[in-house]
Amino acid sequence: MTDNDVELSPTGWVQDQTKKILETGTTDGVEVQGVPVVLLTLKGAKSGKLRYTPVMRVEHEGRYAVVASKGGAPTHPVWYYNIKANPEFPLQDGTVTKLYVAREIEGDERAEWWERSVAAFPPYAEYQTKTDRLIPVFLLEPK
Ligand SMILES: C[C@H](OP(=O)(O)OC[C@@H](O)[C@@H](O)[C@@H](O)Cn1c2nc(=O)[nH]c(=O)c-2cc2ccc(O)cc21)C(=O)N[C@@H](CCC(=O)N[C@@H](CCC(=O)O)C(=O)O)C(=O)O
Numbered sequence: 001m002t003d004n005d006v007e008l009s010p011t012g013w014v015q016d017q018t019k020k021i022l023e024t025g026t027t028d029g030v031e032v033q034g035v036p037v038v039l040l041t042l043k044g045a046k047s048g049k050l051r052y053t054p055v056m057r058v059e060h061e062g063r064y065a066v067v068a069s070k071g072g073a074p075t076h077p078v079w080y081y082n083i084k085a086n087p088e089f090p091l092q093d094g095t096v097t098k099l100y101v102a103r104e105i106e107g108d109e110r111a112e113w114w115e116r117s118v119a120a121f122p123p124y125a126e127y128q129t130k131t132d133r134l135i136p137v138f139l140l141e142p143k
Pocket residue numbers: 009010011013014015017018032037043044045046047048049051053054055056067068069070071076077078079080081082
């Protein structure tokens with residue numbers, strides 16, 4: 001898969017961070033408020049296009065949480081629908097890219113991973129206070 005087969009975000013700062021990961025070959029050093037980022041490559045739910053989607057790094061014992069916060073906006077990020085439609089995708093952490101399967105979690109399982117997510121990136125807690133949308137949490141397990 002050459003880079004030009006995969007779409008960059010239309011959002012400037014997100015595109016810049018993605019380009020840095022692609023140029024350096026690692027997510028190391030790419031952060032939001034000092035917290036590391038990982039890079040997902042998602043398949044569009046409607047277009048089928050591959051799309052680079054950076055998210056905060058929330059990792060525990062080889063599994064990751066992906067939080068569809070979109071800064072506490074009233075609607076889910078569009079990539080939420082991409083994961084729902086195509087839940088198997090690669091995640092790059094540092095220089096390592098592996099395949100994961102994602103599932104949306106709820107109840108106690110979500111509470112456990114929400115706690116880990118907020119511990120990793122405290123602004124998530126503030127985002128949740130900004131919207132009555134329950135911010136979705138996906139659990140990613142190695143394929
Ligand atoms: C603007 C829109 O962005 P979005 O998918 O809503 O996602 C908004 C943001 O969440 C997204 O930019 C994230 O990467 C922002 N973001 C985080 N966003 C989060 O929600 N959570 C995070 O933890 C997070 C961390 C993060 C770290 C670094 C960074 O650079 C960005 C970070 C977008 O990319 N639209 C594209 C793609 C649209 C798309 O995916 N279409 C689907 C159809 C989807 C459907 O409607 O079914 C398709 O191709 O088929 C477009 O309009 O061309």
